[in-house]
Amino acid sequence: MAVFPPKEALWWKLPISRSELIWIIVAFSWGLFMFFFMIYWHGAGKQNLSNEAYRISAENFSAKTKAMVDKYTVRQYETKQGTTIPVVHPPAGSDVYLIARLWQWWPMLELEKDKSYRVHISSMDWMHGFSLQPVNINIEIHPDYEIVLTMTPDTSGEFTIVCNEYCGIGHHTMLGKIFVAENK
Ligand code: CUA
Numbered sequence: 517m518a519v520f521p522p523k524e525a526l527w528w529k530l531p532i533s534r535s536e537l538i539w540i541i542v543a544f545s546w547g548l549f550m551f552f553f554m555i556y557w558h559g560a561g562k563q564n565l566s567n568e569a570y571r572i573s574a575e576n577f578s579a580k581t582k583a584m585v586d587k588y589t590v591r592q593y594e595t596k597q598g599t600t601i602p603v604v605h606p607p608a609g610s611d612v613y614l615i616a617r618l619w620q621w622w623p624m625l626e627l628e629k630d631k632s633y634r635v636h637i638s639s640m641d642w643m644h645g646f647s648l649q650p651v652n653i654n655i656e657i658h659p660d661y662e663i664v665l666t667m668t669p670d671t672s673g674e675f676t677i678v679c680n681e682y683c684g685i686g687h688h689t690m691l692g693k694i695f696v697a698e699n700k
Contacts (some may be wrong), residue, residue: 519542522527528674533541536548539555539677549695553663556639556644560682562670563617565653565665567655567663567664567665568663568664568665569662569663569664570661570662570664571660571661572638572660572661572662573660574638574639574640574659574660577613577615577630577636577638577640577662578615579638580581580611580613580636581595581613581614581615581622581623584604584611584612584613584623585602585604585607585623587606587609588605588606589602589603589604589623590603590604590605590626591603592683593624593693595688595689595691597689599620601620601621601622601623601624601691601692602622602623602624603623603624603625603626603628603695604623604624604625604626605623605626605697606627606633608627608628608631608632608633609631609632610633610634611633611634611636612625612627612633612634612635612636612667613636613637614635614636614637614692615637615638615639615640616637616638616639616640616644616646616657616679616690617639617640617641618641618686618690619683619684619686619687619689619690620686620690620692621677621679621690621691621692622630622655622692624692624693624694624695625693625694625695626694626696626697627667627669627694627695627696627697628696628699629669629670629672629696629697629698629699630668630669630670630698630699631668631669631699632666632667632668632669633666633667633668634664634665634666634691635658635664635665635666635667636663636664637655637662637663637664637665638657638658638660638661638662638663639658639659640659641655641659641683642659642681643657643658643659643681643683644656644657644679644681644682644690645662645678645679645680645681646677646679647656647677647678647679648675648676648677648678648694649675649676649677649678650675651675657680657681669694669695672697672698673695673696674693674694674695674696675693675694675695675696676691676692676693676695677691677692677693678690678691679691
């Protein structure tokens with residue numbers, strides 16, 4: 517019990533117990549193993565995304581997003597909160613922009629299955645978390661930086677973007693959508 521100070525004041529000079537030594541070796545080796553596998557998993561496996569990040573101002577990013585929305589909006593989506601968010605269907609292979617802000621993902625995206633897109637995501641205010649469900653992709657979204665990821669959806673259907681970084685009173689309502697259309 518460690519509530520009271522040890523009887524032997526210079527406890528660190530006592531010989532180390534065998535079981536303690538084993539635990540230290542096990543924990544240290546596991547730490548080293550995981551450390552080197554972080555590098556390995558970056559290339560192999562599907563857990564780690566190879567994102568790119570660039571500095572960008574909110575004005576610049578919002579102008580690019582707005583231009584895409586003006587050009588490629590195909591319909592409107594009504595959220596449970598009663599707000600209307602445009603759904604865009606940009607051409608395959610193009611640059612797609614997604615804004616994170618209090619408290620929405622704007623716009624909603626409609627992509628085609630088996631086509632690749634360069635998806636740019638940035639925040640207009642403070643930090644949000646891009647969590648794509650049910651595939652469980654997680655990315656932190658910061659203001660003044662755009663994250664760029666190459667996305668090739670291999671399953672059609674409806675995917676939900678959940679904000680997973682607490683961002684205030686409306687955090688739980690910050691839901692977006694990516695629709696993946698079957699490619700004809
Ligand atoms: Cu945005 Cu939580």
